[in-house]
Amino acid sequence: MVKLKTPQELENLRASLQKQLKYSAKTISICYGSSCKASGAEEVITAIKNELEKNNLETNLERIIKETGCHGFCEQGPLVLIKPQNIFYCRVKPEDASRIVKKSIIKNEIIADLLFQDPQNENIFTTEEEIPFYKKQTRLLMQHNSDIDPRRLEDYLAQGGYSALNKVLTQNTPEEILEKVKSSGLRGRGGAGFPTGQKWESCRQAESEIKYLICNADEGDPGCFQDASLVEGNPHQVLEGMILGAYAVGITTGYIYIRYEYPVAVRNFREAIEQARDYGLLGENILDSGFSFDVQVKRGGGAFVCGESSALIASLEGRPGEPRDKYVRNTKKGLWGKPTLLNNVKTLASVPLIVEKGSDWFRQFGTSSSPGTMIFSLTGKIKHTGLVEIPMGISMHSLIWDIGGGIRNDKPLKAVQTGGPSGGCIPAANIDLPLDYEHLSNAGSMLGSGGMIVMDENTCMVDVARYFLSFTQQESCGKCVPCREGGKHLLHTLNKITRGEGQITDLTLIREISEAMQKGALCNLGRQAPNPVLTTLHYFENEYHRHIMDQKCPAGVCRHLISFYISTEDCTGCGKCMDVCPEEAIRGEKREPHHILQGECNRCGICQEVCPENAISKG
Amino acid sequence: MSQHTINSKEQIEQITLKIITSYRHLSEEEMDWIALLQDIQDQFRYLPPDGLKLCARELNVPLSQLYSIATFYTCFSLAPRGKTEIQVCMGTACHIRGAEPILDKILQQLALNPGETSPDLEYSLETVNCVGACARGPLVIINSNYYGNLTMGQVENLLSKTRDINGEGKNG
Ligand SMILES: Cc1cc2nc3c(=O)[nH]c(=O)nc-3n(C[C@H](O)[C@H](O)[C@H](O)COP(=O)(O)O)c2cc1C
Numbered sequence: 009m010v011k012l013k014t015p016q017e018l019e020n021l022r023a024s025l026q027k028q029l030k031y032s033a034k035t036i037s038i039c040y041g042s043s044c045k046a047s048g049a050e051e052v053i054t055a056i057k058n059e060l061e062k063n064n065l066e067t068n069l070e071r072i073i074k075e076t077g078c079h080g081f082c083e084q085g086p087l088v089l090i091k092p093q094n095i096f097y098c099r100v101k102p103e104d105a106s107r108i109v110k111k112s113i114i115k116n117e118i119i120a121d122l123l124f125q126d127p128q129n130e131n132i133f134t135t136e137e138e139i140p141f142y143k144k145q146t147r148l149l150m151q152h153n154s155d156i157d158p159r160r161l162e163d164y165l166a167q168g169g170y171s172a173l174n175k176v177l178t179q180n181t182p183e184e185i186l187e188k189v190k191s192s193g194l195r196g197r198g199g200a201g202f203p204t205g206q207k208w209e210s211c212r213q214a215e216s217e218i219k220y221l222i223c224n225a226d227e228g229d230p231g232c233f234q235d236a237s238l239v240e241g242n243p244h245q246v247l248e249g250m251i252l253g254a255y256a257v258g259i260t261t262g263y264i265y266i267r268y269e270y271p272v273a274v275r276n277f278r279e280a281i282e283q284a285r286d287y288g289l290l291g292e293n294i295l296d297s298g299f300s301f302d303v304q305v306k307r308g309g310g311a312f313v314c315g316e317s318s319a320l321i322a323s324l325e326g327r328p329g330e331p332r333d334k335y336v337r338n339t340k341k342g343l344w345g346k347p348t349l350l351n352n353v354k355t356l357a358s359v360p361l362i363v364e365k366g367s368d369w370f371r372q373f374g375t376s377s378s379p380g381t382m383i384f385s386l387t388g389k390i391k392h393t394g395l396v397e398i399p400m401g402i403s404m405h406s407l408i409w410d411i412g413g414g415i416r417n418d419k420p421l422k423a424v425q426t427g428g429p430s431g432g433c434i435p436a437a438n439i440d441l442p443l444d445y446e447h448l449s450n451a452g453s454m455l456g457s458g459g460m461i462v463m464d465e466n467t468c469m470v471d472v473a474r475y476f477l478s479f480t481q482q483e484s485c486g487k488c489v490p491c492r493e494g495g496k497h498l499l500h501t502l503n504k505i506t507r508g509e510g511q512i513t514d515l516t517l518i519r520e521i522s523e524a525m526q527k528g529a530l531c532n533l534g535r536q537a538p539n540p541v542l543t544t545l546h547y548f549e550n551e552y553h554r555h556i557m558d559q560k561c562p563a564g565v566c567r568h569l570i571s572f573y574i575s576t577e578d579c580t581g582c583g584k585c586m587d588v589c590p591e592e593a594i595r596g597e598k599r600e601p602h603h604i605l606q607g608e609c610n611r612c613g614i615c616q617e618v619c620p621e622n623a624i625s626k627g
Numbered sequence: 628m629s630q631h632t633i634n635s636k637e638q639i640e641q642i643t644l645k646i647i648t649s650y651r652h653l654s655e656e657e658m659d660w661i662a663l664l665q666d667i668q669d670q671f672r673y674l675p676p677d678g679l680k681l682c683a684r685e686l687n688v689p690l691s692q693l694y695s696i697a698t699f700y701t702c703f704s705l706a707p708r709g710k711t712e713i714q715v716c717m718g719t720a721c722h723i724r725g726a727e728p729i730l731d732k733i734l735q736q737l738a739l740n741p742g743e744t745s746p747d748l749e750y751s752l753e754t755v756n757c758v759g760a761c762a763r764g765p766l767v768i769i770n771s772n773y774y775g776n777l778t779m780g781q782v783e784n785l786l787s788k789t790r791d792i793n794g795e796g797k798n799g
């Protein structure tokens with residue numbers, strides 16, 4: 009690897025890489041995101057490599073096979089794309105390797121049974137672009153995830169990477185970049201939606217020799233993985249965004265704080281830093297511009313509160329991650345008392361695009377108050393679980409049905425939870441809500457970092473509130489009383505209700521404690537923790553009443569409030585349930601209807617899972 | 628390196644000292660206590676008290692400060708970890724798809740609480756929050772292998788399979 013000394017050398021290298029790409033034969037891009045890994049991507053990769061060797065194609069192994077970051081359509085993993093045509097194979101198994109190599113690589117054939125078939129209308133799609141899940145998205149940030157081996161800087165260059173940086177260093181002053189980001193209207197993607205340009209400007213104006221930049225990759229929301237997909241899948245785009253931010257604000261030292269649970273992200277980002285340094289794109293005197301900037305990776309410690317800016321800074325300083333009151337902004341006094349610019353991964357990853365293509369280009373996506381795109385983790389009772397990038401302002405309905413394929417098993421939608429533990433539940437009646445900062449917060453929820461959990465009639469809203477509260481209560485750092493004690497009592501009250509021991513006055517108590525937390529907690533962890541409780545109480549009060557007044561859980565989730573029954577009409581007496589019941593709570597003669605001894609039953613539901621006749625119901 | 632055996636005090640101190648060496652040159656401001664403890668934990672899969680004491684002595688920091696970090700962050704364990712690490716995802720997507728009864732079942736079968744290790748150091752049980760594989764929820768990870776779309780019925784098989792593998796390991 010040669011150190012690039014001038015912008016021209018970078019462009020020469022890019023030209024030669026792009027030429028290689030143009031004339032190179034096919035490549036197999038295999039998704040190595042967590043979901044695909046969990047569905048066996050590793051075995052598929054090994055099998056394909058073996059097959060390439062068998063066919064004497066191994067000399068070009070690195071070029072032919074790309075292990076990439078998340079492609080997004082997690083539900084259908086392991087995913088394999090044949091490029092350049094983008095032929096989309098899903099649910100690939102190691103046994104398919106031989107066919108893929110022989111038919112799709114050596115010859116030009118398409119393997120029909122590996123293509124995606126829409127279960128709704130049985131349409132079959134050949135390429136990724138044609139599949140409705142992808143077709144309806146606008147992928148700006150995730151655009152290159154399947155083209156790039158994240159461990160090769162060259163791949164990013166070939167896709168046009170670092171050209172924004174190159175232009176800036178030769179043609180623009182820091183003020184011009186700042187102006188561009190300001191006029192793009194980009195807002196922070198870490199949750200609060202604070203205007204990024206304004207934050208940068210405030211940090212730029214702060215007087216200090218030393219300033220710091222921090223990329224927040226702590227991604228604490230327990231149902232989100234989009235930041236991971238960028239840091240793992242396209243680390244150089246995030247890094248380029250950091251360099252551009254540092255240039256605009258006048259910063260020489262940067263950190264990226266990566267969540268402890270993401271070892272692949274840590275590895276890939278560390279390698280990206282090394283490679284960028286070797287190429288002269290990071291470090292002293294970048295591309296001979298006189299500008300210097302370097303970055304270090306810090307691993308988080310597994311504490312949700314450390315995603316909060318002041319707690320993150322405490323953690324970077326090597327202390328327990330406790331937040332502080334923010335009467336002085338971090339942009340004035342942050343890390344080690346110096347002005348500090350802290351941005352989310354997606355915010356920074358948007359910057360190279362804005363700088364390269366201009367703020368008007370960026371503003372054509374999204375709404376006037378929330379320009380650009382947002383990546384959502386679409387999960388829960390949805391047909392197409394995955395990562396979805398859409399322009400801000402699209403309706404929740406469109407996201408769930410046009411892209412997400414609708415609700416699993418075609419059940420009716422009950423509610424959608426957005427914003428993670430700080431967000432709230434939005435009922436099915438409000439499904440036309442546009443997805444942007446203002447609309448979601450007016451509905452009592454928030455955009456947050458893009459979590460979207462879809463719920464059907466089998467989801468209990470009281471249980472959901474209890475779940476989030478138990479999370480925030482566990483993650484409360486304990487520094488302030490409203491969050492520490494308030495959270496505990498809220499959780500205790502919700503636990504009582506889900507056990508059928510609640511009283512109607514508890515609902516008033518819940519509202520009072522919530523208000524105290526919203527007003528009195530030190531940081532947004534505590535202030536927003538009541539949101540899931542308050543929104544479910546607001547939209548689904550009846551469900552709380554059923555738990556309290558009738559000791560019933562209508563969704564059949566709260567274990568203390570449900571019982572299992574065997575229908576004497578449907579039961580054929582096959583005995584399968586009796587065999588699996590861990591409590592030996594099922595009685596009955598062979599070929600005679602069975603019954604459950606309620607006193608013995610621990611309501612685990614295994615019997616219902618195994619019953620071939622669907623004769624067991626919950627109520 | 629991850630070790631399954633319990634190290635002697637000498638071994639612990641020797642390995643820890645090596646780690647400390649790479650931190651010695653850092654100024655007070657640059658010193659990253661969390662990274663230091665993470666490096667130690669990477670070696671032993673927990674923070675041995677002898678290692679922490681050595682850090683305090685060598686780097687001239689109150690032991691209580693190290694403990695305040697070690698107890699605040701959930702990535703640290705102050706007790707040795709079991710040979711088999713079982714992680715149950717309790718992230719939102721997994722919760723909605725029924726992770727809680729699955730966890731209950733595992734707790735009951737292993738007679739362990741989350742965060743605990745069996746006395747024979749065979750199993751450690753932990754809950755985690757979203758590992759990015761929500762499409763496969765509910766999900767359990769055993770020694771880095773993912774088991775997704777779990778049903779209650781499969782849990783029992785999974786655990787007994789794990790036990791068999793462990794048993795073989797012992798004999799062989
Ligand atoms: C409890 C809590 C957790 C947070 N977790 C994250 C997180 O995981 N990632 C993130 O980018 N921002 C998180 N934030 C928001 C940050 O405090 C901060 O606003 C954000 O990183 C700023 O970046 P942005 O302007 O680019 O959005 C969290 C806030 C709170 C109160």
Ligand code: FES
Nearest residue numbers: 716718721760761
């Ligand atoms: S919630 Fe379990 S993997 Fe995401």
